[in-house]
Amino acid sequence: MDLVIVGAGIVGLAHAVEAVSRGWSVLVVERDARAVGASVRHFGHIGVTTQDGIALSYALASRERWLRLGKEAGFAVRETGSLVVARADDELAVLDDFAARRDGDARILTRRGVTDRVPVAARGVTGGAFLPLDLRVDQRAAAAAVAAWLNTRRGCRVEWSTAVVGLEPGSGVTLVRTSRGDVVARRVVGAVGHEVARLFPEAAHDAGVQHCRQQMLRVEPARSARRAIGEIGPAVLTGTSLLRHEGFAWSPSLGRVRERLAETRPELLDAGVSLMLTQLPDGTVTLGETHSYGITHDPFRSEALDDLLLREGASLLGVPLRAVERWEATYASVPRPFLVAEPMPGVTVVSLTSGSGMACAFGLAAKVVEEVA
Ligand SMILES: Cc1cc2nc3c(=O)[nH]c(=O)nc-3n(C[C@H](O)[C@H](O)[C@H](O)COP(=O)(O)OP(=O)(O)OC[C@H]3O[C@@H](n4cnc5c(N)ncnc54)[C@H](O)[C@@H]3O)c2cc1C
Known part of the structure; x- marks a missing residue:
């Protein structure tokens, strides 16, 4: 597998969208039977304009991707402002x-x-x-629509009800231990939302999550x-x-x-x-x-x-x-808008740390995927 992503919230899915667009084989592993984390609990507000600095550039890039994805995956992305x-x-x-x-x-x-x-x-x-410039989606439906599109149209498997319980570095690959068996991955992205400390305790400690x-x-x-x-x-x-x-x-x-x-x-x-x-x-x-x-x-x-x-x-x-x-x-x-760390070779943990995942995740994911390519 070219990329294993831990977590099927919007951050994990954004990385999957970027990676499949590069032709990578991608597996998303999600602990719950469907995404019920932060990505379905917010306002459905893609607040581009109120970002600043690098976050604004990620948000502008995300905006384009949301509009395209809405059309391709068949869910409403409304240009309401x-x-x-x-x-x-x-x-x-x-x-x-x-x-x-x-x-x-x-x-x-x-x-x-x-x-x-x-x-x-x-x-x-x-x-x-x-x-x-700001967009709206139905927050209760959007992440599920992206996951279904990845699965049915882009050949990206989303393994639901499967927890990642450990990551072990190998030579040029990572062994991903899950509650349903092991997977070998060339790269791993940990998109576990706020639960960074569980799988990546040192990264969470260093960043002060x-x-x-x-x-x-x-x-x-x-x-x-x-x-x-x-x-x-x-x-x-x-x-x-x-x-x-x-x-x-x-x-x-x-x-x-x-x-x-x-x-x-x-x-x-x-x-x-x-x-x-x-x-x-x-x-x-x-x-x-x-x-x-x-x-x-x-x-x-x-x-x-x-x-x-x-x-x-x-x-x-x-x-x-x-x-x-x-x-x-x-x-x-954390006191910065994003946490991107490499807790072990081939493994990148990504968390949107200022409550801006809907606005910025796709732009940030494009950069992360480009960097780990
Ligand atoms: C109340 C609220 C309002 C917000 N409003 C906005 C807004 O207006 N605009 C905006 O842009 N952003 C907003 N945000 C922020 C946005 O919702 C988050 O940045 C974004 O949803 C985070 O996505 P995520 O994928 O990192 O996390 P999550 O959606 O929480 O997904 C993480 C996933 O990882 C899975 N997981 C964790 N550990 C494991 C494991 N070991 N194995 C397998 N799976 C695992 C979890 O089950 C979960 O599904 C808001 C957030 C909140 C809470």
């Missing part, structure tokens, strides 16, 4: 700085421009920015609501999202956003809230997200954090909300 809603003058100032720097990839909107495009409550909105744990909700209008939410095309980001996306980090106005929130809404900063939402095909809304960092997290989900998200979501949409589903999600976190 994203909309950042500003509800304070300092948030609008950050967006002004951003639009000036991004020259056409971010368009400043008036309050009316915002409420015409997305069904948010007009109260408190000072304006916003539309980011036309932590786990970023998030609470997420699927919501719909509460029974008491007097109106439906309506159609939401773009991903909707808000002022708290400005603090968490690298693209805004250099803005001189960002400090004022943080100071104001620290003074007036400290609970949002304490919970690491980045208030954001997207709509699923059935009309319900994915609402998130909180962030908390650690190596081993308490197993107890916080009702208070869910309530906070529900209140913030209701205030944004102007509709009382109720949760239909609740879940937690985890990604690996």
Whole structure:
């Protein structure tokens, strides 16, 4: 086998897509019967524009690949863009700085421009920015569609319900020990999401991998609501999202956003809230997200954090909300956007460490595959 990939989340699949396009024989080994990790628990938001530096170049490369893959594999990749809603003058100032720097990839909107495009409550909105390059997919279907396409159309086997339990270097090859027998590989990519420390403890230790744990909700209008939410095309980001996306980090106005929130809404900063939402095909809304960092997290989900998200979501949409589903999600976190390491010859571990796998995985995978070729 030219390449064995550990993990059938979006990062593993992106490497498989790149490798089969080079004519390599590829096997993807996935512990679960289908991907249920971070790659199905997010917003389905391919947020290209809010990346910065090398991540922005990976995101632009990923964008092309998503559009092509959507057509070839037959799943919807929607060119909806994203909309950042500003509800304070300092948030609008950050967006002004951003639009000036991004020259056409971010368009400043008036309050009316915002409420015409997305069904948010007009109260408190000072304006916003539309980011036309960003894409949307149905996060519950996209990874499965890519895996099925790889399997049926590109001859790439995905071995489900099979755990990789060890890797042993040989001469010019690696022995991949799995729960269903051994495989010999010329190269291995470990795309195990946040679980880097299990198979690659030294790489995780050297990089200082932590786990970023998030609470997420699927919501719909509460029974008491007097109106439906309506159609939401773009991903909707808000002022708290400005603090968490690298693209805004250099803005001189960002400090004022943080100071104001620290003074007036400290609970949002304490919970690491980045208030954001997207709509699923059935009309319900994915609402998130909180962030908390650690190596081993308490197993107890916080009702208070869910309530906070529900209140913030209701205030944004102007509709009382109720949760239909609740879940937690985890990604690996280090102070850099990517972890790429070679823990042993012929083995590369890849993890997207700033919550940007949907946006950046395909661009990064192209580089990794080129380097290990
Ligand atoms: C709440 C949330 C919101 C997010 N929002 C966004 C967003 O808006 N935009 C964006 O770009 N990104 C977003 N992200 C980040 C994105 O979801 C991740 O970067 C991406 O899904 C990571 O993909 P992955 O393949 O590395 O991990 P995963 O999807 O977790 O896949 C790893 C796979 O490896 C398998 N595995 C692990 N160990 C083994 C083993 N030993 N043997 C076999 N299989 C194994 C697991 O079973 C799993 O299926 C978000 C993440 C979260 C959690």
